[in-house]
Amino acid sequence: VKVVAAYSIKGGVGKTTAAVNLAYLAALQGYRTLLWDLDPQGAATYLFRVKPKVKGGAEALVRRRHPLADAVKETDFPGLDLVPADPSNRSLDLLLDATKQPERRLRQRLQSLEDEYEVVVLDCAPSISLLSENVVRAADVVVVPLIPAPLSLRTLDQLRSFLDETGGRRPAVVAYFSMADRRRRSHREVLEAAPSGQGDISAVTVPAASQVEQMGGRRAPLAVFAPRSEAAAAFRLLWAEVAAAAGLSATGPGPDHDE
Ligand SMILES: Nc1ncnc2c1ncn2[C@@H]1O[C@H](COP(=O)(O)OP(=O)(O)OP(=O)(O)O)[C@@H](O)[C@H]1O
Numbered sequence: 341v342k343v344v345a346a347y348s349i350k351g352g353v354g355k356t357t358a359a360v361n362l363a364y365l366a367a368l369q370g371y372r373t374l375l376w377d378l379d380p381q382g383a384a385t386y387l388f389r390v391k392p393k394v395k396g397g398a399e400a401l402v403r404r405r406h407p408l409a410d411a412v413k414e415t416d417f418p419g420l421d422l423v424p425a426d427p428s429n430r431s432l433d434l435l436l437d438a439t440k441q442p443e444r445r446l447r448q449r450l451q452s453l454e455d456e457y458e459v460v461v462l463d464c465a466p467s468i469s470l471l472s473e474n475v476v477r478a479a480d481v482v483v484v485p486l487i488p489a490p491l492s493l494r495t496l497d498q499l500r501s502f503l504d505e506t507g508g509r510r511p512a513v514v515a516y517f518s519m520a521d522r523r524r525r526s527h528r529e530v531l532e533a534a535p536s537g538q539g540d541i542s543a544v545t546v547p548a549a550s551q552v553e554q555m556g557g558r559r560a561p562l563a564v565f566a567p568r569s570e571a572a573a574a575f576r577l578l579w580a581e582v583a584a585a586a587g588l589s590a591t592g593p594g595p596d597h598d599e
């Protein structure tokens with residue numbers, strides 16, 4: 341299973357938007373996909389119209405005696421399942437801390453679903469914590485939305501150092517500019533100066549667009565209600581890059597895919 345984490349130290353940058361759209365596109369391409377909403381606020385759970393409740397709460401998510409599969413819910417879309425958020429996820433850090441090898445627990449939990457899913461997308465709350473250490477250790481690819489502002493490249497540097505310090509297997513990083521508004525001079529300046537398309541910064545830029553805001557009212561991924569929008573096209577390109585970084589085939593799982 342390939343694990344893709346939408347992660348940033350910063351809040352409100354587009355992590356959930358990325359997680360929801362990328363998970364949907366993975367499933368659309370035929371990958372059996374699971375989105376795990378780790379954020380107690382449950383925005384991804386809400387967007388997929390699932391109740392933000394896990395039987396047994398966050399404890400059931402980390403303790404080995406509870407199969408993670410028991411927490412999985414179906415979405416309205418074929419091939420796309422969800423581990424919903426639960427309000428008690430706000431104590432995930434403490435619960436992880438109390439386990440053995442806390443920093444590896446998330447990956448261990450996902451290993452139990454190895455046969456069920458080809459792609460797992462993690463949506464995270466913004467922070468640097470034991471939970472985020474778990475997330476980056478579990479991830480094959482970390483997707484990092486950046487607002488085109490001078491400080492956002494600094495956030496990316498902080499993330500790179502965090503990955504260096506965390507040690508172990510280093511996930512690939514796919515950073516991209518999110519909510520870009522070319523009418524704003526400050527955004528234009530950053531976009532023009534930034535090394536997009538080089539190193540871990542993607543050439544894909546997701547524009548600030550009303551269609552993305554509408555996801556909240558529609559409670560659906562962009563490709564469902566605005567497939568021709570510029571933002572939907574950007575997420576398709578971003579998914580292609582993320583899939584390549586994860587070592588997934590660009591054409592989907594292929595003919596020998598077992599249903
Ligand atoms: N490209 C975009 N254009 C316009 N609005 C956007 C765009 N991307 C995200 N938004 C809006 O910005 C808000 C924050 O986005 P999102 O929830 O994806 O960020 P987040 O990083 O997950 O936030 P949090 O840290 O609170 O979890 C949402 O209301 C979302 O609809």
Ligand SMILES: [Mg+2]
Nearest residue numbers: 355356379383
């Ligand atoms: Mg979010």
